[in-house]
Structure formats: C-alpha cells, structure tokens
Amino acid sequence: MTAVATRKSSTSAVLSDSQLIALYLRDQDARYFSQLYRRYAGKVFAKCISMLADRAMARDATQDVFIKILLNLSKFTEQSSFSTWVYSITYNYCIDLIRKKKKNILIFTEDVGRVSKEVEVDIPDSVILDMETNRLEVVMEKLPVGDKAILNMKYIDDMSIKEIGDVLDKTESAIKMQIMRAKIRAQGLYEEIYGTEPISN
Amino acid sequence: MNNSLKKLQEEREAMLPPELEDRISQHVGTLSLFSNVIEVFVPNALQVVVQLVGGDELPCLKKASRRQARANMDWRTPPSPSLPNPA
Numbered sequence: 001m002t003a004v005a006t007r008k009s010s011t012s013a014v015l016s017d018s019q020l021i022a023l024y025l026r027d028q029d030a031r032y033f034s035q036l037y038r039r040y041a042g043k044v045f046a047k048c049i050s051m052l053a054d055r056a057m058a059r060d061a062t063q064d065v066f067i068k069i070l071l072n073l074s075k076f077t078e079q080s081s082f083s084t085w086v087y088s089i090t091y092n093y094c095i096d097l098i099r100k101k102k103k104n105i106l107i108f109t110e111d112v113g114r115v116s117k118e119v120e121v122d123i124p125d126s127v128i129l130d131m132e133t134n135r136l137e138v139v140m141e142k143l144p145v146g147d148k149a150i151l152n153m154k155y156i157d158d159m160s161i162k163e164i165g166d167v168l169d170k171t172e173s174a175i176k177m178q179i180m181r182a183k184i185r186a187q188g189l190y191e192e193i194y195g196t197e198p199i200s201n
Numbered sequence: 202m203n204n205s206l207k208k209l210q211e212e213r214e215a216m217l218p219p220e221l222e223d224r225i226s227q228h229v230g231t232l233s234l235f236s237n238v239i240e241v242f243v244p245n246a247l248q249v250v251v252q253l254v255g256g257d258e259l260p261c262l263k264k265a266s267r268r269q270a271r272a273n274m275d276w277r278t279p280p281s282p283s284l285p286n287p288a
Contacts, residue, residue, distance in 0.1 A: 028233045028234060029233075029234060030226060030229040030230055030235065033229050034222070034229070035228060037222060037225060038222075041217055041221065041222070042214035042215070042217045043210070043214060045213065045214065045216070045217045045218075046211075046213035046216075046217075047210075047216045047222075049216070050209070050210070050213065051211045055216070059218050059221060062217075062221060063224055063225060063228075064223060066225050066228075067225070070228065070232060071232075126203075128205070128206060129202065129203055129204045129275075130203050130205065131204060131205050133205050133208050133209050133212065135271055136205045136206065136209055136245065138210060140209075151206065152206065155204060155206045155207070156204075156206050156207055156210050163250055181225060192283045
C-alpha cells in the first residue's frame with residue numbers, strides 16, 4: 001500500500017458516514033465504501049440471521065443489501081441517519097425475501113388472528129429483554145418475520161415509533177399495536193416451549 | 202437495563218464471514234470501473250452519432266473543449282483587442 005493510500009484509509013476511519021458517502025460519490029474510491037462496510041456489515045449480518053434464521057442465506061442477503069446500498073448511495077437524502085437507512089433496506093430486503101420464498105407466509109402476528117382485542121394490554125419490555133439469550137433465540141426464530149423486524153428496530157436499533165412506521169409503511173398506532181402483539185406472541189411462545197419457567201435469568 | 206436482544210445481536214455480529222468483504226470489494230471495483238468507462242465513453246459515442254446525422258458539437262463536450270483550449274493557452278499570447286486598454 002502506498003503512503004497516500006495508507007493516509008487515506010486512516011483518515012477515512014475518523015470521517016462521519018455523510019463525509020464518507022460524499023467522498024465516495026465524488027472520487028469513486030472503493031476505500032471509502034469499504035469503511036462504511038466495516039462499520040455496518042456486522043450489524044446487517046446479525047439482522048439478516050435474526051430475520052432469516054439461516055447463516056448461508058444471511059451471508060447472501062448481506063451481500064445483496066450492500067450492493068443495493070452501493071447502487072442507491074446517491075439517493076440517500078439524510079432525512080434519516082445513514083444507519084436507519086441501512087437498517088430499513090436490510091429489514092425490507094429480508095421481509096421481501098421471505099415473502100418470495102414462502103408465498104402464503106404470515107408476516108405479522110395480527111395476520112395469525114390469535115391475539116384477540118381482549119388481551120391487548122400493555123405488557124412490560126422485560127418479557128423480551130430479560131429472556132436468556134439461548135431461549136430468546138429459539139423464541140425469536142418462531143416469530144413471524146415482521147414481528148422480528150419490529151422488535152429489532154425498537155429494542156436493538158432504538159428507532160422511534162415514527163421511524164419504524166416509515167420503514168414498514170405503517171401508521172404509528174399500527175406500529176404500537178404491532179409491538180404489543182409481538183411481545184404477547186413472544187411470551188406465549190416462551191410458555192409453550194419452556195412452560196412456567198421464569199423468563200428472567 | 203438488561204437487553205438480551207442486544208446481546209444476541211453482538212454474538213451474531215462476531216459471526217460475520219470474513220470472505221464477504223472481498224466479495225463486496227470486487228463488486229465495488231467493477232462498478233467503479235464501469236461508471237468510469239460510461240463517463241468517458243458515452244458522451245463521445247453520442248457525439249459521434251450526432252455528428253454522423255449532421256448535428257453540431259454536443260454542448261457538454263463544447264464546454265469541455267473550450268476549457269481545455271483555455272488551459273492550453275500560451276501565456277505569451279497578447280490580450281484580445283476588445284479588452285479596454287489600461288493606458
């Protein structure tokens with residue numbers, strides 16, 4: 001690596017996402033995009049595994065998501081943060097992939113129709129957040145893909161209800177309802193699998 | 202506050218296959234090359250077609266050639282007579 005290249009890559013490590021995007025679009029230098037990749041690849045891959053529950057599929061999906069990001073980088077408008085934009089592409093890509101693979105699959109719990117209006121009460125976040133990771137993995141695997149996306153956006157990416165609504169093209173009240181239904185469904189699945197064992201570690 | 206979802210995410214982040222970066226770098230490289238080729242080739246190819254059907258020089262190329270002409274201007278060339286004489 002030349003001295004200029006070394007300087008360039010060490011400088012790019014301290015640049016913000018917006019600066020890296022602007023520099024990549026101006027210079028078409030792969031090093032700038034590579035820096036963005038290093039920042040987000042792990043997170044995108046983890047989300048793909050969570051949504052698709054298959055390592056090989058997650059690897060291919062991560063590649064496709066980054067190519068999508070690369071091709072649409074000039075369309076990024078900074079209305080949201082770059083991370084939110086990247087994650088929204090990831091979630092929508094995974095949901096579309098599942099839809100294509102299994103035509104009649106249920107995307108959200110509301111589609112299942114198991115949660116009636118009577119049980120729609122506010123349940124604590126600890127139902128999800130305190131679960132032991134191995135058990136949470138099993139429970140999450142059984143949730144519909146849309147529910148997984150919504151729970152990830154809320155509890156991992158710390159996205160606001162409005163941002164989640166924008167990503168999934170739903171109203172804020174629909175998202176609030178969906179989060180609650182996903183929590184109820186997760187709690188129900190936990191009880192189905194582990195009986196009355198306490199959720200907390 | 203405990204957050205098992207974040208813990209699970211961190212565990213999965215560590216599972217990122219290292220070969221993926223090379224695969225994506227190849228795509229980035231190909232795309233950069235392709236866009237450079239398009240940038241250089243397309244305006245000139247269009248210019249050839251326009252001239253073949255009897256058209257004039259494309260405005261975008263006209264600007265570029267004028268800019269080039271300015272850049273190549275000999276510094277010894279006297280200023281044009283239309284400029285006001287300082288004396």
